[in-house]
Amino acid sequence: MHIAIAGNIGAGKTTLTSLLAKHFKWEPQFEEVITNPYLDDFYTKMERWSFNLQIYFLNTRFKQISAIRESGKSVIQDRTIYEDAFIFAPNLHDMGLMTGRDFENYKSLFDLMESFVAPPDLLIYLRSSIPNLVKQIHKRGRSYENGISIDYLNRLNERYEDWIKGYDKGKLLIFDVDDLDFVDKPEDLGSIVNRIDAELNGLF
Numbered sequence: 001m002h003i004a005i006a007g008n009i010g011a012g013k014t015t016l017t018s019l020l021a022k023h024f025k026w027e028p029q030f031e032e033v034i035t036n037p038y039l040d041d042f043y044t045k046m047e048r049w050s051f052n053l054q055i056y057f058l059n060t061r062f063k064q065i066s067a068i069r070e071s072g073k074s075v076i077q078d079r080t081i082y083e084d085a086f087i088f089a090p091n092l093h094d095m096g097l098m099t100g101r102d103f104e105n106y107k108s109l110f111d112l113m114e115s116f117v118a119p120p121d122l123l124i125y126l127r128s129s130i131p132n133l134v135k136q137i138h139k140r141g142r143s144y145e146n147g148i149s150i151d152y153l154n155r156l157n158e159r160y161e162d163w164i165k166g167y168d169k170g171k172l173l174i175f176d177v178d179d180l181d182f183v184d185k186p187e188d189l190g191s192i193v194n195r196i197d198a199e200l201n202g203l204f
Contacts (some may be wrong), residue, residue: 001074007126008156010136012177017078029064029077050092051102057084065117085110087159119169126177
């Protein structure tokens with residue numbers, strides 16, 4: 001089984017991935033942040049490194065999905081390959097931070113990769129307001145994220161909402177994380193677990 005968690009920067013994907021992996025005994029697959037060779041450069045000079053960063057994410061995510069399907073294990077994945085292609089890359093292109101030539105090259109590669117992978121059995125989307133995202137980003141204190149602008153986060157949020165409205169690749173659960181504290185409130189984590197159980201097992 002393949003479960004994936006989607007959401008904007010600072011929405012709580014990694015934390016919830018860890019908590020659900022522990023509860024359900026799923027194997028977690030995390031986004032490569034510490035070992036990513038482009039993140040620092042990207043946030044310093046987005047227009048120079050946007051294509052490199054997106055290709056890196058596309059490659060690592062494709063390898064993750066291939067490994068998930070081959071393993072036969074139940075895996076929960078922190079962020080999906082679709083977010084790169086439908087949210088981050090087109091946003092960079094629209095902002096003038098990725099050239100049209102690079103974007104078309106990126107899209108062509110994604111289309112080819114998508115034909116070889118299956119979507120997750122369940123997608124969990126973490127919806128968050130901008131103030132909550134900013135609070136969480138500051139709280140975790142990653143130096144390379146200091147330069148993220150409100151405008152950039154807002155653009156991403158709008159694209160996430162548009163993508164989720166049209167998502168038709170499989171089962172989908174949406175959680176409004178502004179109203180949840182799944183770290184310090186066991187009852188909030190419990191409500192998430194119950195909804196996932198119901199969705200996966202057909203309970204009502």
